[in-house]
Amino acid sequence: MEPGEFEGARHETAGQRPNILNEQYEEKVRPCIDLIDSLRSLGVEQDLALPAIAVIGDQSSGKSSVLEALSGVALPRGSGIVTRCPLELKMKKIQTEDEWYGKIKYKEVQREILQPSEVEKFIREAQDQIAGVGVGISQELISLEISSPDVPDLTLIDLPGIARVAVKGQPENIGEQIKNLIKKFITKQETINLVVVPCNVDIATTEALQMAQEVDLHGERTLGILTKPDLVDKGTEETVVRIIHNEVIDLAKGYRIVKCRGQKDITDRVSLTEALDKEKAFFEGHSHFGVLLKEGYASIPHLAEKLTLELVQHIEKSLPQLEDQIERKIAENDAALKKYGEGPPTDAADRKAFLTNKLTKFTQDIMNLSTGEDLRNGNLLSTLREEFRDWKKFLDCSGLKFNNRFETEEYETMYRGRELPGFVNYKTFEMLMQEQIEQLEEPAVKKLKEASDIVRRAFVELSQQSFTGYPNLLKIAKTKIEAIKQSQADTAESIVRTQFKMEKIVYTQDRRYTDNIQCVKVEEEKKENPHWQVYRRDTEATLRDLQWHLKSYYRITSQRLADQIPLVIRYQILQEGTLQLQREMIQLLQENDNEDHLLKEEFDIGTKRNNLVSRISRLKEAQKRVTSFN
Template sequence: MCFNFIGIVTRCPLELKLKKTQHTKEWKGKIKYLDTVLELSNSSEVEEAVITAQNKMAGKGVGISHDLISLEICSHDIPDLTLIDLPGIARVAVGDQPEDIGMQITTLIQNYITKQETINLVVVPGNVDIATTEALKMAREVDPQGERTLGIVTKPDLVDKGVEEEIVDIVQNQKVPLKKGYMIVKCRGQTDINKKVSLKDAIQNERRFFEKHSIFRSLLEEGKATIPLLAELLTQELIEHINKSLPTLERQIKDKIEEANIKLEHCGQGVPETQEDQMRFLIEKITCFTQALSKIKEGEDVSVDIKKPKLFTRLRGFFNTWQAEIKHNESDVRDNLTEVCYFEYKYRGKELPGFVSYKTFEVIVKQQIEKLKLPAVEMLKKVAEYVQKVFIETAVLHFSNFTTFLELLRTTSMI
């Protein structure tokens, strides 16, 4: 992941896929954006193709777009590498830029650099204070340990005299440490671009610059300078990062496959074409459904969700509440027995001792039944609603792909 510090040259995320060819020296390119796929036959066509793509996606001018441009290049003299170039960070809007251009770019960059599988290249000009750069600050927010961040110092030819030693300290990872360290490169300047200096000549000029520089020459000797050495480092870093990320990626893929298999099992087999096979298929589906209901009824169902109680467990809770209500009513019954004993003592006629009249007994029993009636009805309602819920959930598991039949079961369960 590569994001610059200043200026907006890149106005859309640009994915650059470099592929090294082994048996041919032919240069080939392909650019994809929106619904457009364009073949490129020469490297000189790249710049115009990218500009055209950006203008179509972000409009002519200085606006940006979150849509990706994919540029694939195949050649014998390039490494196998994939980079994503992002717009440079802007603090204030200039010209026709929208007022929130800074926030737009920040959001776009964060969408990419927060991904743990990416390596972030923080591109910083050598003529600014790296410790205060916005790009490095953003990288540290998403990668505090600097494990995914590589610093790239540019424009060494613009470094003021007397400051070169500080740049050396930075590249040697002594000033603002990063675990992946720093590299320093000299790209083509605007003058070189205007003079149409080729990339091949620019790389040669870059190497001569570091070889002749009295201070920066040491960085070249340490393998920390020039674009070709940067490409080699990035290739090696990418290989190591892939190896490190593979176990996590493998686990994520297995989890996704398991989720997909569970969904496929729920879908079951496809509906047969012949009427006879369709009838047999329907009978099998209904049989599986009724068997599942039977297991739930017997308390033998296997629940996938361990946090969700079985039907028997939930119903037992309802009946335990009902039992508590009955026990609570016992005290009222004892009070009534006391009243019966007093009534028998005072008003007993020819009845045998211990026997009250039928009417008296009926009135007492009705009073107790009336007290238990409302709790009993409420308990029965809860049981019915929960059984209906389990019925519908089971139906969804077996007939989720058969909406009409599922709706029929829903309606039936509500009758």
Template sequence: MSQCGSSKGKSSGLNQHYEEKVRPCIDLVDSLRSLGVEKDLNLPAIAVIGDQSSGKSSVLEALSGVALPRGTGIVTRCPLELKLKKITKDNNWRGVLSYKKLKEEKEKILKDPAEIENAVLHAQTVLAGKGEGISHDMITLEIQSSDVPDLTLIDLPGIARVATGNQPLDIEEQIKDLIEKFIKRQETISLVVVPANIDIATTEALRMASKVDPTGQRTLGILTKPDLVDKGMEEMVVRTVNNQVIQLKKGYMIVKCRGQQDINDKLNLVQALEKEKEFFKGNSHFRALLEDGKATIPLLAERLTKELVEHIAKTLPQVQKQLEMKLEKTSKDLKMLGDGVPLDENEKTNFLIMKIRQFNDALEGVKRAEEDLRNSDTRVFSKIRWEFGRWKLALDSKAIKTEEILRDEVQEYVRTRRGKELPGFVSYRTFETIVKKHTEELEEPALKLLKDVKELVHTCVDHIVNSHFSAFSHLLRAAKDPIEDFLEEQFQIAEEKIHSQFKMEKMVYSQDELYSSQLDTVKQKSSTGFGLKASFVSADVREMSYHLTSYLKVFCMYLKELKDRLDRLKSAGKILSKFVHSA
């Protein structure tokens, strides 16, 4: 039986030169998949999906030349990787079915195609249990024959709309999750099987494919059961196959596989192919599709092989890039684990002391601003200094903006709250209210600065803990828990101090000499034309602005002095130092 071309001079419908390129490409991906790397890499594949009773199993049966499980309800209960390998040296048929159960490899050698159906059903029962549930575990069926194309397909369960019999109530969601796991990968071509006698727009399989592949770049539609199309609807089917209804970049093909009556009549697969060809030749509507190479199983096999090889060639560079990245990361992870723990009890103690000493040395390095920069481009102190630099800019900006803002604020207060006092006399209550308002505006930025610094310290220490103890889960927890508790405790203390500081700052006070000096400076600046323009404001507004500007400048100066008193961020060093000594 030849399923991939009508010419005897061709093998699988492809010329010899092309065929020599096909097998190595497909073998490469199959060998990668057999190694189990698909857990880490997305390999090129063709996934076959369809609603229940769409004819999906019949298409696979016709392509493989063997009878796969058929029936009503969920027939495919596990992903089935179907490896078809064309051999030309002899006509001996070979089959191997394999799967993994609890990390144990199960393999069955098949000597006759008739054994396949029961072997697949048994494997599904082992993996998915009795009943009609599904499993994500893969079954691999490899077939070597002179009558199959060079092709690898992954058959997925048909989409069930409603749970029946002993199916799980959420069977539809389970199946969709399994299908989506495969077809959402950019490396997967979705082969969507749809009966020709229904409205293609209503099929769930095509909707799912469109969701993950909106442009149809990775989707090929297969129409089945053309003999069941109602009279008068043939033109709609032709338009669909010609990509004029729902467009897909890869387009559509149409096939006619064995139906149940054909099976009852014991029509074998070779005869079914002849019958299919005669059907399309004899149908006035569908004959043009055959002539255009869009109909019959042999032409579908040729098309799929070509699509798969081209897809492999296109995606292999990306797969190689993924592999290199995974390899690099795995090598780093392995290196972090080190050589393991020594077996001798005395050596274990020395090993533990060494690990803790190295950890403490790393923390001391951060405290002295001398940490190793191999895994980071900026020291922690530099990051914290930059945060305090932003805080200084915020204070300077506050003092500068205040001069412009105060005039409007004072004018508003004077307009609405001035009592019987004459112009030019300062209302202390108005002055105090405005000072408190501007003081409160700085409290939230100060708390945010504290949180940002705490996060920088926590990130740094957490990285050091992970880098030293990632291979030792108990040590990791023993180090992390107290560190996080300590950092949180110190954060709470610092937060309380900031709240307390701002609470005190709301009580308006300054040393007489400092305040008087600043007031003189502000008035002199105003008289030289750089401050508030006396000719444009009333005497009371001008006087109030002098006092407010002076006080707020003193206040911001004090906050900046507070920052300087941290002695170049020694607070962060103290946090680390205290932990080092307690460890």
């Protein structure tokens, strides 16, 4: 729908508001605006950026007068901040024979307004309820719906006037608060910014226009309205005309100029309908501004037409992006809802089944985690395998240090007893091996505890995922995991320490030992040991033989320990711990009347779930309405 389609469709009737838009266009206007109003009434604006027209202006710019002229009702007036909450003004044009109707909604309040004269009182009461009695402001929206034969089909959002200095009773940063509130609306790309500026000020210096330019650099979403043309200084009229013709500060949507009721008109009880007649007479009789009326740039009726055209076109342009927005938001909220699950049923039998399923799934997930069957919750075995590799590296490194430990002189002074040169004392060999094995015991226990902590953390993390929102169930699971971990770790430590006691009994199968020592001799003879070249042959031979025996037996022992410690961890900590946890969690089902306690949710989890369900429902309803409209 292009504005040009409807040029020449204007006609005016004295004594009532002119009906500018032709019937063909009016048939398209109302459904379009109704769609967005219905979406806003669903409450989806907190999730979606809906097309809107936001009205901003400095204090005393004539903003309220413009809205009064468009809506046909008196709005709150006075000095200082009058608009203290965003006001959504929904105007619906009805048949001439139908009666005026008004309705105001805010928070949980919804009230019908029987007379236009009551609107101002209801708005003030709403602002006092929301922002408190006084001069404070709030970001909470007040919705005012007006149905009348004398209003355009249009929805506007009126924002507080820009204040520079705090007055008595206002916080020092009131100006910053108002600017932040205004920016919240005008920054959205879906919002047309309606900037109201008096004719008798320098438009380039007005803060309202500057704020609009900050968020709309090229003026593509900004429409300027000049007010108070009767206060223009003599000789500056042509400057105003140039502004309206977009020759001073360029705005893609251009400008309009209007003359609304002033304070004297209000004092003289000039009605809004009479004010329209006076406005028309003013522009027709003005030597400079008359041409603006003929061109369609002046008067409230022409402004109403312009705003309606802009809003409808803006809505049509925004609908494809709106559909995409809705789809994304539904997906985001669905994902968030899945984290909370469906929640426990209210029926006793159903709650028992719900708890059974939850515990069964958890125990199955724990088993899959411990056996590596399901990697969705992390590869626990891979993490443990890294720990086992580190243990093997430690054994190998310790073996190298052990094998390179002896110098000939050290052996002579510390380890050679009554034996003649060339003999290896078995007691010395046994003692040295026992000393070395003893040094491995505490590192093995430490590795056991580290692995035990890794398993405990993995189990706790899985329980947190499984029992999100159920603090009692989660607490019991964590308590059991901790107790079982400690019990199994103690048992495993006892097994490991017993293993080291056995390792001090130097033993292996004869054939295995002879095969190993033969391999060691072959390996050592292939490489030159520089230490052996500087000592006497007899001592050298004895030390070499001892090292062969030590290295051969350490190789056997370290291989046993390299496998045995991981086996203890895998069996006692992982396998037995998992089975014990499964048994104890399933036993919870045997306790009578325990479901209510176990399935008690976090104090706000149900609220969050319900909010997400409601939000998804609203978004789906919005999706249906947008799809039907298209």
